[in-house]
Amino acid sequence: MISDFLLMMSEIRRLFLAIGILLLATRDGGAERINQEGRILGPAPVVSTPTLFNTAAADAIVSAMQILPVTNPWNEDISHRPRLANSDAMIAQIKRDLSPTRQNLRAFYEMNYVLVPNNEPRLTLPFLDYPDESDLDGGTFPNST
Secondary structure, eight states: HHHHHHHHHHHHHHHHHHHHHHHHHHHHTTTOOOOOOOOBBOOOOOOOEEEESSSHHHHHHTTTSSOOOOTGGGEEEEEEOOOOTTHHHHHHHHHHHHHHOHHHHHHGGEEEOOOOOOOOEEOOOOOSGGGGSSSSTTOOEEEEO
């Protein structure tokens, strides 16, 4: 009687071990990448050549990526949240504090980026402007940036 019980327990352990191995083997293989809005992202993009921002190629790559973690506050859609009563006054103050030539929305030309392959050779560049606000080592960058 006890030997039958031990034999049955041995078979159950083998079954659970086999199920566990199957689960581990297929765990990430079929998982879909889903962004914070629930949109399926598809396969992770591969950057094979340096790609300048604000191009169709860069847009295709970036749209397939989850830039920040799903739970990051920067992903929150605030378009339907209530505005503060003094919101217009705050914007007006910000505009008054800017020079007249800077009061319109414009692209930040200093905030561009280049998507580069992982195997791109890196080089060190010294920061000539604002060195006290930059990384101490000057930073290493892919060769084509």
